[in-house]
Amino acid sequence: MRVKVRPMACTGCALCELACGFHWDEAFSLISSSVMLYRAEEKKDYMGVIVKTDEDLFIGRPEGAAAMKLGEILKQGTGGGASAKPILIREACDLCESAGMEPQCVAICPHQALYLE
Protein backbone atom coordinates (compact mmCIF):
# COMPACT_ATOMS: atom_id res chain seq x y z
CA MET A 1 0.00 0.00 0.00
CA ARG A 2 1.34 3.42 -0.94
CA VAL A 3 0.19 6.91 -1.85
CA LYS A 4 -0.08 7.45 -5.59
CA VAL A 5 -0.88 10.52 -7.66
CA ARG A 6 -3.33 11.36 -10.42
CA PRO A 7 -1.35 14.38 -11.62
CA MET A 8 -3.94 15.89 -13.93
CA ALA A 9 -6.52 15.94 -11.16
CA CYS A 10 -4.22 18.14 -9.06
CA THR A 11 -5.05 21.86 -8.98
CA GLY A 12 -1.94 22.88 -7.04
CA CYS A 13 -3.57 23.99 -3.79
CA ALA A 14 -0.83 22.44 -1.61
CA LEU A 15 -3.29 21.16 0.99
CA CYS A 16 -1.52 17.80 0.75
CA GLU A 17 1.78 19.44 1.70
CA LEU A 18 0.19 21.27 4.60
CA ALA A 19 -1.58 18.16 5.88
CA CYS A 20 1.55 16.04 5.69
CA GLY A 21 3.63 18.73 7.39
CA PHE A 22 1.01 18.92 10.12
CA HIS A 23 1.27 15.16 10.58
CA TRP A 24 4.99 15.49 11.26
CA ASP A 25 5.11 18.75 13.26
CA GLU A 26 1.59 19.56 14.50
CA ALA A 27 2.09 22.93 12.85
CA PHE A 28 1.59 24.44 9.40
CA SER A 29 4.59 24.67 7.10
CA LEU A 30 5.67 23.81 3.59
CA ILE A 31 9.06 22.34 4.43
CA SER A 32 8.31 19.28 6.55
CA SER A 33 6.12 17.32 4.22
CA SER A 34 6.83 13.97 2.59
CA VAL A 35 4.66 15.25 -0.25
CA MET A 36 5.92 18.08 -2.42
CA LEU A 37 4.07 20.05 -5.01
CA TYR A 38 6.31 20.73 -7.99
CA ARG A 39 5.45 24.23 -9.20
CA ALA A 40 8.72 25.65 -10.43
CA GLU A 41 7.71 26.12 -14.07
CA GLU A 42 4.87 28.51 -13.55
CA LYS A 43 4.80 30.17 -16.96
CA LYS A 44 4.26 26.76 -18.56
CA ASP A 45 1.74 25.73 -15.92
CA TYR A 46 3.81 22.57 -15.49
CA MET A 47 2.84 21.12 -12.14
CA GLY A 48 3.17 17.80 -10.42
CA VAL A 49 3.23 16.05 -7.06
CA ILE A 50 6.08 14.04 -5.54
CA VAL A 51 5.70 11.58 -2.65
CA LYS A 52 8.81 10.38 -0.84
CA THR A 53 9.01 6.88 0.60
CA ASP A 54 11.92 5.01 2.17
CA GLU A 55 12.85 3.49 -1.16
CA ASP A 56 11.71 5.80 -3.91
CA LEU A 57 9.88 8.88 -5.02
CA PHE A 58 6.46 8.53 -6.60
CA ILE A 59 6.46 11.34 -9.15
CA GLY A 60 3.21 12.49 -10.68
CA ARG A 61 4.10 14.52 -13.75
CA PRO A 62 1.44 15.82 -16.13
CA GLU A 63 2.69 13.36 -18.74
CA GLY A 64 2.33 10.42 -16.38
CA ALA A 65 3.08 9.02 -12.94
CA ALA A 66 5.75 6.54 -11.89
CA ALA A 67 8.04 5.61 -9.02
CA MET A 68 11.76 6.29 -9.32
CA LYS A 69 14.44 4.81 -7.09
CA LEU A 70 16.24 7.30 -4.90
CA GLY A 71 19.55 6.59 -6.62
CA GLU A 72 18.14 7.60 -9.99
CA ILE A 73 16.67 10.76 -8.50
CA LEU A 74 19.98 11.85 -7.03
CA LYS A 75 21.41 11.97 -10.53
CA GLN A 76 18.52 14.03 -11.93
CA GLY A 77 17.48 16.36 -9.09
CA THR A 78 13.90 17.19 -8.25
CA GLY A 79 13.72 20.94 -8.46
CA GLY A 80 11.92 22.74 -5.68
CA GLY A 81 14.21 25.73 -5.43
CA ALA A 82 17.42 26.63 -3.70
CA SER A 83 15.89 27.72 -0.41
CA ALA A 84 13.38 24.89 -0.13
CA LYS A 85 14.20 21.84 1.93
CA PRO A 86 14.90 19.22 -0.73
CA ILE A 87 12.50 16.33 -0.60
CA LEU A 88 15.34 13.84 -0.45
CA ILE A 89 16.24 14.97 3.08
CA ARG A 90 12.65 15.07 4.34
CA GLU A 91 10.90 12.33 6.30
CA ALA A 92 9.65 9.42 4.23
CA CYS A 93 5.92 8.84 4.04
CA ASP A 94 4.74 6.47 6.78
CA LEU A 95 1.11 6.53 5.62
CA CYS A 96 0.45 8.55 8.81
CA GLU A 97 0.69 5.34 10.85
CA SER A 98 2.84 7.07 13.47
CA ALA A 99 -0.08 9.43 14.15
CA GLY A 100 -2.70 6.67 14.08
CA MET A 101 -4.54 8.36 11.22
CA GLU A 102 -5.42 7.51 7.66
CA PRO A 103 -3.02 9.15 5.17
CA GLN A 104 -3.87 12.82 5.51
CA CYS A 105 -2.73 13.90 2.06
CA VAL A 106 -5.31 11.50 0.62
CA ALA A 107 -7.99 12.52 3.11
CA ILE A 108 -7.57 16.26 2.53
CA CYS A 109 -7.25 16.43 -1.26
CA PRO A 110 -10.46 18.06 -2.59
CA HIS A 111 -9.96 16.59 -6.06
CA GLN A 112 -8.88 13.03 -5.22
CA ALA A 113 -5.53 13.65 -6.88
CA LEU A 114 -3.86 11.41 -4.29
CA TYR A 115 -5.02 7.88 -3.54
CA LEU A 116 -3.94 4.69 -1.86
CA GLU A 117 -3.02 1.58 -3.81
Add this chain to the structure above:
Amino acid sequence: MDFMYYGDTLVVDLETGKTQTREFTEVDEEGPGLAAGLALYEEFSDAEPLVVGSGLLTGTTVPAACMGFVVGRSPLTGEPAVAPLSLFAGAEVKLSGFAMVVIKGVSPRPVYLWLHDGVADLLDASDLTGLDTWQTTDRIRREMGEALVQVISIGPAGEAGSSLASYSINYWGSGDTAALGAVMGAKKLKAIAVRGLGMLDADDPPEFYRAALEMISRSPAELGLGRVCAALEAGDVATWLEPLVHRYRSCFACPSACSTFVKYREPPDVLGTDGVEEPGMLVTSPAAAAWLRGGGWDAEPACRAMEAMARQGVDMMRGARELAGKPLAGE
Protein backbone atom coordinates in the same frame (compact mmCIF):
# COMPACT_ATOMS: atom_id res chain seq x y z
CA MET B 1 1.25 36.56 18.99
CA ASP B 2 1.81 33.05 20.28
CA PHE B 3 -0.35 31.43 17.63
CA MET B 4 -1.24 31.90 13.97
CA TYR B 5 1.45 34.47 13.16
CA TYR B 6 5.15 33.92 12.68
CA GLY B 7 7.48 36.82 13.34
CA ASP B 8 7.30 40.51 14.17
CA THR B 9 6.02 43.62 12.47
CA LEU B 10 8.59 44.98 10.04
CA VAL B 11 8.85 48.70 9.35
CA VAL B 12 10.78 49.64 6.20
CA ASP B 13 11.79 53.27 5.70
CA LEU B 14 12.39 53.67 1.99
CA GLU B 15 13.83 57.15 2.44
CA THR B 16 16.69 56.01 4.65
CA GLY B 17 16.84 52.40 3.52
CA LYS B 18 16.64 51.24 7.13
CA THR B 19 14.43 48.53 8.57
CA GLN B 20 13.35 47.79 12.10
CA THR B 21 11.06 45.31 13.78
CA ARG B 22 8.75 45.42 16.74
CA GLU B 23 6.55 42.86 18.41
CA PHE B 24 3.35 42.13 16.54
CA THR B 25 1.50 42.08 19.87
CA GLU B 26 1.42 45.88 19.80
CA VAL B 27 -1.56 45.81 17.47
CA ASP B 28 -3.34 42.89 19.08
CA GLU B 29 -5.98 45.12 20.52
CA GLU B 30 -7.11 46.07 17.04
CA GLY B 31 -7.46 42.44 16.08
CA PRO B 32 -5.44 40.30 13.68
CA GLY B 33 -5.42 40.20 9.89
CA LEU B 34 -6.77 43.15 7.98
CA ALA B 35 -7.77 44.96 11.20
CA ALA B 36 -4.12 45.00 12.20
CA GLY B 37 -3.13 46.13 8.72
CA LEU B 38 -5.56 49.04 8.81
CA ALA B 39 -4.41 50.02 12.31
CA LEU B 40 -0.81 50.09 11.11
CA TYR B 41 -1.85 52.15 8.09
CA GLU B 42 -3.44 54.70 10.40
CA GLU B 43 -0.42 54.75 12.72
CA PHE B 44 1.98 55.49 9.87
CA SER B 45 -0.43 57.47 7.69
CA ASP B 46 1.80 60.58 7.69
CA ALA B 47 4.39 58.61 5.73
CA GLU B 48 1.89 57.36 3.10
CA PRO B 49 2.60 53.72 3.90
CA LEU B 50 1.83 50.52 2.12
CA VAL B 51 1.03 47.81 4.63
CA VAL B 52 1.44 44.20 3.56
CA GLY B 53 -0.01 41.41 5.67
CA SER B 54 -2.17 38.32 5.77
CA GLY B 55 -5.25 36.95 7.44
CA LEU B 56 -5.41 35.17 10.75
CA LEU B 57 -6.07 31.78 9.15
CA THR B 58 -3.94 32.27 6.04
CA GLY B 59 -1.32 29.58 5.61
CA THR B 60 -3.30 26.89 7.40
CA THR B 61 -5.52 24.05 6.20
CA VAL B 62 -8.69 26.08 6.62
CA PRO B 63 -10.22 25.96 3.13
CA ALA B 64 -9.47 28.99 0.96
CA ALA B 65 -7.36 30.61 3.69
CA CYS B 66 -4.96 31.97 1.11
CA MET B 67 -5.34 35.70 1.26
CA GLY B 68 -2.91 38.42 2.05
CA PHE B 69 -3.50 42.10 1.52
CA VAL B 70 -1.92 45.43 0.68
CA VAL B 71 -3.31 48.58 2.30
CA GLY B 72 -2.50 52.00 0.92
CA ARG B 73 -4.03 55.29 -0.12
CA SER B 74 -5.66 54.82 -3.49
CA PRO B 75 -4.79 57.54 -6.01
CA LEU B 76 -8.27 56.99 -7.45
CA THR B 77 -10.16 58.10 -4.34
CA GLY B 78 -7.61 59.61 -1.98
CA GLU B 79 -8.87 57.18 0.64
CA PRO B 80 -7.28 54.10 2.21
CA ALA B 81 -7.94 51.02 0.11
CA VAL B 82 -7.27 47.31 0.34
CA ALA B 83 -6.05 45.10 -2.48
CA PRO B 84 -5.67 41.31 -2.35
CA LEU B 85 -2.65 39.01 -2.41
CA SER B 86 -4.00 35.76 -3.79
CA LEU B 87 -2.48 32.66 -5.43
CA PHE B 88 0.48 31.69 -3.16
CA ALA B 89 1.56 35.25 -2.33
CA GLY B 90 -0.59 35.72 0.79
CA ALA B 91 0.50 32.43 2.32
CA GLU B 92 4.15 33.07 1.55
CA VAL B 93 3.91 36.50 3.17
CA LYS B 94 2.39 34.77 6.22
CA LEU B 95 5.31 32.32 6.38
CA SER B 96 8.03 34.84 5.53
CA GLY B 97 8.98 35.57 9.11
CA PHE B 98 7.11 38.88 9.32
CA ALA B 99 3.58 39.14 10.64
CA MET B 100 2.99 42.54 9.01
CA VAL B 101 5.17 44.80 6.85
CA VAL B 102 4.92 48.59 6.82
CA ILE B 103 6.64 50.29 3.89
CA LYS B 104 6.85 54.03 4.42
CA GLY B 105 8.30 56.98 2.58
CA VAL B 106 9.81 57.31 -0.88
CA SER B 107 13.05 55.75 -1.96
CA PRO B 108 15.65 58.00 -3.62
CA ARG B 109 16.39 55.23 -6.13
CA PRO B 110 14.54 52.18 -7.54
CA VAL B 111 14.54 49.30 -5.05
CA TYR B 112 12.84 46.03 -4.35
CA LEU B 113 12.15 44.44 -0.99
CA TRP B 114 13.22 40.84 -0.40
CA LEU B 115 11.54 39.07 2.53
CA HIS B 116 12.49 35.60 3.68
CA ASP B 117 13.20 33.70 6.90
CA GLY B 118 12.65 36.81 9.03
CA VAL B 119 15.24 38.74 7.02
CA ALA B 120 14.40 41.89 5.04
CA ASP B 121 16.71 43.35 2.41
CA LEU B 122 16.19 46.44 0.29
CA LEU B 123 17.96 45.73 -2.97
CA ASP B 124 18.82 47.94 -5.90
CA ALA B 125 16.31 47.75 -8.72
CA SER B 126 17.92 50.15 -11.17
CA ASP B 127 18.35 47.42 -13.73
CA LEU B 128 14.71 46.38 -13.32
CA THR B 129 13.36 49.80 -14.24
CA GLY B 130 11.30 49.68 -17.40
CA LEU B 131 10.90 45.92 -17.33
CA ASP B 132 7.45 44.41 -17.45
CA THR B 133 6.23 42.17 -14.65
CA TRP B 134 7.12 38.94 -16.45
CA GLN B 135 10.67 40.13 -17.05
CA THR B 136 10.89 41.39 -13.47
CA THR B 137 9.70 38.10 -12.02
CA ASP B 138 12.10 36.12 -14.19
CA ARG B 139 15.01 38.41 -13.28
CA ILE B 140 14.39 38.31 -9.51
CA ARG B 141 13.88 34.55 -9.48
CA ARG B 142 17.07 34.10 -11.45
CA GLU B 143 19.00 36.38 -9.08
CA MET B 144 17.69 34.44 -6.08
CA GLY B 145 18.26 31.07 -7.75
CA GLU B 146 14.79 30.15 -6.56
CA ALA B 147 11.85 29.62 -8.89
CA LEU B 148 9.30 29.65 -6.07
CA VAL B 149 9.92 33.21 -4.90
CA GLN B 150 6.64 35.12 -5.07
CA VAL B 151 7.10 38.43 -6.84
CA ILE B 152 4.63 41.26 -6.30
CA SER B 153 5.78 43.74 -8.92
CA ILE B 154 4.78 46.67 -11.05
CA GLY B 155 5.32 47.15 -14.75
CA PRO B 156 5.64 50.28 -16.87
CA ALA B 157 2.10 51.39 -15.90
CA GLY B 158 3.01 51.56 -12.22
CA GLU B 159 6.32 53.27 -12.90
CA ALA B 160 4.49 55.92 -14.93
CA GLY B 161 1.89 56.45 -12.21
CA SER B 162 -1.03 55.47 -14.43
CA SER B 163 -4.45 55.48 -12.80
CA LEU B 164 -4.90 52.03 -14.37
CA ALA B 165 -1.77 50.67 -12.69
CA SER B 166 -1.97 47.49 -10.65
CA TYR B 167 0.65 45.26 -9.10
CA SER B 168 0.90 41.77 -10.55
CA ILE B 169 1.56 38.59 -8.61
CA ASN B 170 4.36 36.77 -10.41
CA TYR B 171 3.11 36.81 -13.99
CA TRP B 172 -0.59 37.17 -13.33
CA GLY B 173 -3.26 39.74 -12.54
CA SER B 174 -3.74 40.48 -8.87
CA GLY B 175 -7.12 42.11 -8.31
CA ASP B 176 -5.55 45.42 -7.30
CA THR B 177 -8.33 47.71 -8.48
CA ALA B 178 -7.22 50.61 -6.28
CA ALA B 179 -4.11 51.54 -8.34
CA LEU B 180 -1.80 50.59 -5.47
CA GLY B 181 0.60 49.66 -8.26
CA ALA B 182 0.89 53.40 -8.93
CA VAL B 183 1.65 53.93 -5.23
CA MET B 184 4.49 51.42 -5.52
CA GLY B 185 5.72 53.34 -8.55
CA ALA B 186 5.62 56.65 -6.68
CA LYS B 187 7.71 55.07 -3.92
CA LYS B 188 10.18 53.73 -6.50
CA LEU B 189 9.38 50.29 -5.13
CA LYS B 190 9.58 48.01 -8.15
CA ALA B 191 8.72 44.78 -6.36
CA ILE B 192 8.25 42.89 -3.13
CA ALA B 193 9.79 39.44 -3.39
CA VAL B 194 8.87 36.93 -0.71
CA ARG B 195 9.56 33.33 0.20
CA GLY B 196 7.73 31.71 3.08
CA LEU B 197 9.46 28.80 4.72
CA GLY B 198 8.30 29.40 8.28
CA MET B 199 5.90 27.50 10.48
CA LEU B 200 2.58 28.44 12.07
CA ASP B 201 1.38 27.16 15.43
CA ALA B 202 -2.26 26.89 16.39
CA ASP B 203 -3.79 26.66 19.83
CA ASP B 204 -4.99 23.05 20.24
CA PRO B 205 -3.52 21.90 16.91
CA PRO B 206 -5.39 18.57 16.62
CA GLU B 207 -8.77 20.22 17.12
CA PHE B 208 -7.89 23.05 14.73
CA TYR B 209 -6.84 20.55 12.09
CA ARG B 210 -9.89 18.34 12.61
CA ALA B 211 -12.24 21.31 12.23
CA ALA B 212 -10.46 22.49 9.07
CA LEU B 213 -10.66 19.01 7.56
CA GLU B 214 -14.38 18.92 8.23
CA MET B 215 -14.80 22.32 6.55
CA ILE B 216 -12.89 21.09 3.50
CA SER B 217 -15.16 18.06 3.23
CA ARG B 218 -18.14 20.44 3.03
CA SER B 219 -16.52 22.95 0.65
CA PRO B 220 -17.31 23.05 -3.06
CA ALA B 221 -14.43 21.86 -5.24
CA GLU B 222 -15.26 23.75 -8.40
CA LEU B 223 -13.14 23.86 -11.54
CA GLY B 224 -12.93 27.03 -13.58
CA LEU B 225 -14.64 30.38 -13.73
CA GLY B 226 -18.13 29.10 -14.46
CA ARG B 227 -19.68 29.38 -11.02
CA VAL B 228 -18.07 32.73 -10.27
CA CYS B 229 -19.24 34.20 -13.57
CA ALA B 230 -22.73 32.79 -13.04
CA ALA B 231 -22.81 34.52 -9.66
CA LEU B 232 -21.79 37.75 -11.41
CA GLU B 233 -24.53 37.13 -13.99
CA ALA B 234 -21.72 37.47 -16.51
CA GLY B 235 -22.77 34.77 -18.96
CA ASP B 236 -21.14 31.54 -19.98
CA VAL B 237 -17.49 32.56 -19.78
CA ALA B 238 -16.40 28.98 -19.12
CA THR B 239 -17.73 27.74 -22.48
CA TRP B 240 -16.17 30.76 -24.24
CA LEU B 241 -12.73 29.90 -22.76
CA GLU B 242 -13.08 26.12 -23.13
CA PRO B 243 -11.16 25.68 -26.45
CA LEU B 244 -8.06 27.24 -24.85
CA VAL B 245 -8.18 25.58 -21.43
CA HIS B 246 -5.06 23.73 -20.34
CA ARG B 247 -5.69 23.17 -16.60
CA TYR B 248 -7.41 24.73 -13.64
CA ARG B 249 -5.43 26.19 -10.77
CA SER B 250 -6.22 26.81 -7.12
CA CYS B 251 -4.97 29.51 -4.87
CA PHE B 252 -3.15 28.21 -1.81
CA ALA B 253 -5.28 25.81 0.27
CA CYS B 254 -8.40 26.48 -1.76
CA PRO B 255 -10.54 23.51 -2.80
CA SER B 256 -12.00 25.44 -5.73
CA ALA B 257 -9.71 25.96 -8.70
CA CYS B 258 -11.26 29.02 -10.28
CA SER B 259 -8.11 30.28 -12.01
CA THR B 260 -7.80 28.87 -15.51
CA PHE B 261 -4.59 28.36 -17.42
CA VAL B 262 -5.14 28.90 -21.13
CA LYS B 263 -2.73 28.20 -23.95
CA TYR B 264 -2.76 29.98 -27.29
CA ARG B 265 0.86 29.71 -28.47
CA GLU B 266 0.72 25.93 -28.46
CA PRO B 267 -2.14 23.42 -28.36
CA PRO B 268 -3.81 23.48 -24.93
CA ASP B 269 -3.38 19.72 -24.51
CA VAL B 270 0.44 19.88 -24.59
CA LEU B 271 1.52 18.54 -21.19
CA GLY B 272 5.32 18.49 -21.23
CA THR B 273 7.92 21.22 -20.99
CA ASP B 274 9.42 20.90 -24.45
CA GLY B 275 7.10 23.42 -26.07
CA VAL B 276 7.27 27.19 -26.22
CA GLU B 277 8.56 29.11 -23.21
CA GLU B 278 5.47 31.25 -22.76
CA PRO B 279 2.52 29.23 -24.03
CA GLY B 280 -0.27 31.26 -22.48
CA MET B 281 -1.50 32.75 -19.24
CA LEU B 282 -3.39 32.16 -16.04
CA VAL B 283 -6.80 33.83 -16.15
CA THR B 284 -7.25 35.09 -12.61
CA SER B 285 -9.95 37.71 -13.16
CA PRO B 286 -13.44 36.41 -13.89
CA ALA B 287 -14.60 40.02 -14.19
CA ALA B 288 -12.03 40.86 -16.88
CA ALA B 289 -12.91 37.75 -18.87
CA ALA B 290 -16.60 38.53 -18.55
CA TRP B 291 -16.18 42.15 -19.65
CA LEU B 292 -14.17 41.15 -22.73
CA ARG B 293 -16.62 38.42 -23.67
CA GLY B 294 -19.49 40.83 -23.17
CA GLY B 295 -17.67 43.35 -25.37
CA GLY B 296 -17.71 40.91 -28.26
CA TRP B 297 -14.10 39.75 -28.03
CA ASP B 298 -13.15 36.25 -29.13
CA ALA B 299 -11.46 34.23 -26.40
CA GLU B 300 -7.96 34.10 -27.86
CA PRO B 301 -7.44 37.84 -28.47
CA ALA B 302 -9.10 38.48 -25.13
CA CYS B 303 -6.58 36.24 -23.37
CA ARG B 304 -3.72 37.88 -25.23
CA ALA B 305 -5.06 41.25 -24.09
CA MET B 306 -5.22 40.03 -20.47
CA GLU B 307 -1.65 38.79 -20.76
CA ALA B 308 -0.56 42.20 -22.05
CA MET B 309 -2.29 43.89 -19.11
CA ALA B 310 -0.61 41.56 -16.61
CA ARG B 311 2.77 42.22 -18.23
CA GLN B 312 2.33 45.99 -18.21
CA GLY B 313 0.94 45.99 -14.69
CA VAL B 314 -2.50 47.25 -15.66
CA ASP B 315 -5.60 46.58 -13.58
CA MET B 316 -7.19 43.81 -15.61
CA MET B 317 -10.77 44.49 -14.60
CA ARG B 318 -10.73 48.19 -15.42
CA GLY B 319 -8.58 47.61 -18.48
CA ALA B 320 -11.04 45.03 -19.78
CA ARG B 321 -13.88 47.50 -19.26
CA GLU B 322 -11.98 50.03 -21.35
CA LEU B 323 -11.40 47.47 -24.09
CA ALA B 324 -15.04 46.44 -24.00
CA GLY B 325 -16.11 50.06 -24.41
CA LYS B 326 -17.60 50.17 -20.89
CA PRO B 327 -15.18 52.27 -18.83
CA LEU B 328 -16.13 53.19 -15.31
CA ALA B 329 -17.70 56.60 -14.98
CA GLY B 330 -15.08 59.32 -14.86
CA GLU B 331 -12.30 57.25 -16.46
